[in-house]
Amino acid sequence: MTDLSVRSAGCPSLAAAAVTVLNPNLFWFREMGGERKGAEAGRAKGKGQRKDRSSSGPVGRSRKPQRNEGEATEKKERSEKAPKKAPQSELSDNETGDFVRVLGQVTVKAEPEDDDFVMDKRKKGRKRKREEESAEGPSCSTSKLKKQKKVKEEDDEVERNADQKAEKRRSKEKKPESSKGRKTKEEAEAARMMKIKLKEEEEKQRWRWWEEEKYEDGIKWKTLEHKGPYFPPDYLPLPDNVNFYYNGKAVKLSPAAEEVALFFAQMLDHEYTTKEVFRNNFFKDWRKEMTVEERMLITDLDQCDFGELFRMHKEKVEARRNMSKEEKQLMKEANQKIVEEYGYCTLDHHRERIGNFKIEPPGLFRGRGDHPKQGMLKRRIQPEDVIINCSKDSRIPEPPAGHKWKEVRHDNTVTWLASWTENIQGSFKYVMLNANSKLKGEKDWEKYEVARRLKSCVDPIRAQYQQDLKSKQMGIRQRAVALYFIDKLALRAGNEKEEGETADTVGCCSLRVEHITLHPHLDGDDNVVEFDFLGKDCIRYYNKVPVSKRVFKNVKLFMDNKHEGDDLFDRLNTSMLNKYLTSLMPGLTAKVFRTYNASITLQDQLKKLSNSSDNQAEKLLSYNRANRAVAVLCNHQRAPPKTFDQSMANLQSKIDSRKEQLSLAKAELKQAKKEAKANSDSKLQALVEKKKKVVQRYEEQLLRLEIQATDREENKQIALGTSKLNYLDPRISVAWCRNMEVPLEKIYNKTQRDKFAWAIDMTELDFEF
DNA sequence: CGTCATACTTAGTAACCATGAG
């Protein structure tokens, strides 16, 4: 508790941070080690004495991941250059400060009377009264009471929506601007009108599932019909004039071996093919595909010459690029046909788009980071591998001619239409619906509702883990510290992974001692915990966080007598943690904290950063900054765009020339002033004024450019998309847009609007997360 | 409990495409 209050005190909060983004001097971002690498970053060479499940024993858990050796240098540089002294701490401190503030502000008053909350719950409640009443969280019992309170009229909402839509339509119809064009212009216009019509049509067709009753527990659908997955085309053997050479001699490979050779050849310009592990895995699997004779002959990958195959592939790519418009159009139409046929299913009498209806084609496995299995052959999936799921009375999909399905089942407690087992990790792959479908949308909605429930009971939960830091039981203390990290830093849960099967990455519960460095004092802060590990997708997480003394001591204690490779939390795993969390609030798991903290941060930031008096560009900037604050919190990174340096340089040269202009203008101004002083001619005075204006204008332009540069620089490695799509309650954004009178299209593109249709439709102006 | 199987969300990259400056 003490800790919480301390943290809440006087934090400038993320708002400041988001603003700071513009100021290079206050660069506070976590050092980003760059993607997919762990660099020196304390990877254990160690023989783990951690709970090694595999028989592989304590032997070489040589944990040295890293990929992108090629980029590694650059990245290393980046991470080293990153401003170490910047108060990393600010981020975390601020966040928590914010959280606390929000709680103080909202939970207290919100509990009984928050209309919006009631509203939302009510809708849901109405839909599935039964389950809700029995299932919903007793530990947050207040919300239950709330739910039953008053019920607002819904009619006006519907009306409003209708209005809005009409409005939209009208404005769209107006759009086709003044017709000064001739044929082509008119045609274009007609096309545009068509598009609008289509859009309206689509809107009318939209299944407003969120207005319907929910199904009882576990039932995902009543009827489901589809055409089965779409299989990639069969392998087409190489033409005779393209040869593979071994040891300088042309060798005609069997189709199976040839296909795999081509997989490799196609990747020759990719860094993967230079990696030892990749090459070895590939070669091993390739040899399995060879005939006995081939295997006898081909024993050394270095003797293989894929040059002609590679060139052929390049030419094909080139040819595709150079296709004429008509050809391209034809291709597009052919594709469209496939989508029409296989890309949709009928679920409970509604046509729904399937997300991934294509069976993954064979190829070489491209694991991320330092993946032990990279380069292995991902084999071709046959209908005999595929399980079909659909309703009994539907038209069962036909397997491709001459084939059979592995199985056809009718399980309406799951959402997948087809599944198969993949041969690299032995895991399942599923064909499921698109994000704009009912099944996905409902789940998404639910996710945010759970996060909102957490909001109403996060206080006691935080208080409890603060208490638990003092527990006599080691397990409980570990749980408390882990929870503290998950809450404060938005770390992922960290399930354990099978060793040797995947790259060595960790989350909270699977942190090892080498991922943490303790600094009693660092850069003016006390009790600093330094994190350095590879998270999901081998993205580096690097952060220095001042923590309370108690947390610090605990971490120290957990690290006592442990070595590299040992688990920091040896008495804790994700299922224990989640079991505990669920007991505090139904539906609560570790990842809910990420959702909750992300969304609440966005809401807070928007409140702080945006003014309705701003112009649209400014508003959008605020939005993006709020979004960015979340992306930073969640450590969402991307590889810098390939052209990044170039475009940055371009911008810089623009800035430079502007600077020159400015100094020139300044000099002129000075000169003019001098002259004006000597001679008080009114003309000269006016000239001074004019020059002044010019200088001012240049200064403004320069500033803007510099802001743009900084902005871009800071977005270099930050990906905003992931948080927007997965962590931010869309209703926050929708309400913000309406309140700020910013068109929603500025924030969400078409796909996103489709995905969030439910939120766009139901969100009230006064929505509060 | 720990392990395994299963299902579903989250994630970054690469290919593709539209657009606007030169």
Next chain:
DNA sequence: CTCATGGTTACTAAGTATGACG
């Protein structure tokens, strides 16, 4: 018209979570 640039979409890997079972 061409090319650079940036947004969008497709793809699939890599996570989280849960429930059955011994």
